[in-house]
Amino acid sequence: MKTSPIALLAALGATSAAAQPDTWDLLDDIEIDEIVTETSYEVKKRYPAGIAEAPQSITITGYAAPALPGELVQELMLVADMGTCPFCGSLDHGASLMVSLAEPIPAVDENKRITLQGTLRRVTDPQTWQAVIMEDARIVSD
Numbered sequence: 001m002k003t004s005p006i007a008l009l010a011a012l013g014a015t016s017a018a019a020q021p022d023t024w025d026l027l028d029d030i031e032i033d034e035i036v037t038e039t040s041y042e043v044k045k046r047y048p049a050g051i052a053e054a055p056q057s058i059t060i061t062g063y064a065a066p067a068l069p070g071e072l073v074q075e076l077m078l079v080a081d082m083g084t085c086p087f088c089g090s091l092d093h094g095a096s097l098m099v100s101l102a103e104p105i106p107a108v109d110e111n112k113r114i115t116l117q118g119t120l121r122r123v124t125d126p127q128t129w130q131a132v133i134m135e136d137a138r139i140v141s142d
Helices: 023-029
Strands: 002-004 031-036 041-046 056-066 072-079 096-106 113-122 132-141
Touching (some): 023 056, 056 096, 056 132, 096 113
Parallel strands (some): 096 132
Antiparallel strands (some): 002 031, 031 041, 056 072, 072 096
């Protein structure tokens, strides 16, 4: 069994810094256990208390990169820090969140922070490391 504490694709918006932990800190609190045997593969995910089982509305700010190239963007990868490399494959990268937009938008400026609002949903598929996804997201400030 290989255990990797890694926050992949998770987030929770904070309404007050005193009331809830920082959104990106919650991402880092997601734990992933990859269990590989000769005959099976399974990914077990443990979520912090701040990430609800039911879908929940969140607001989060970060740097966005298109998941796929194109003139219009429907899916983004959101990170807290520009130095984070969500596509590099390293277990040492910071938390990131996969975002599915409600409507396609023109390409985003990867050097500017944006704030998104949408629905956070856990990804419970035992075959993927993806822990959560933000769906029906809209840009609320850029």
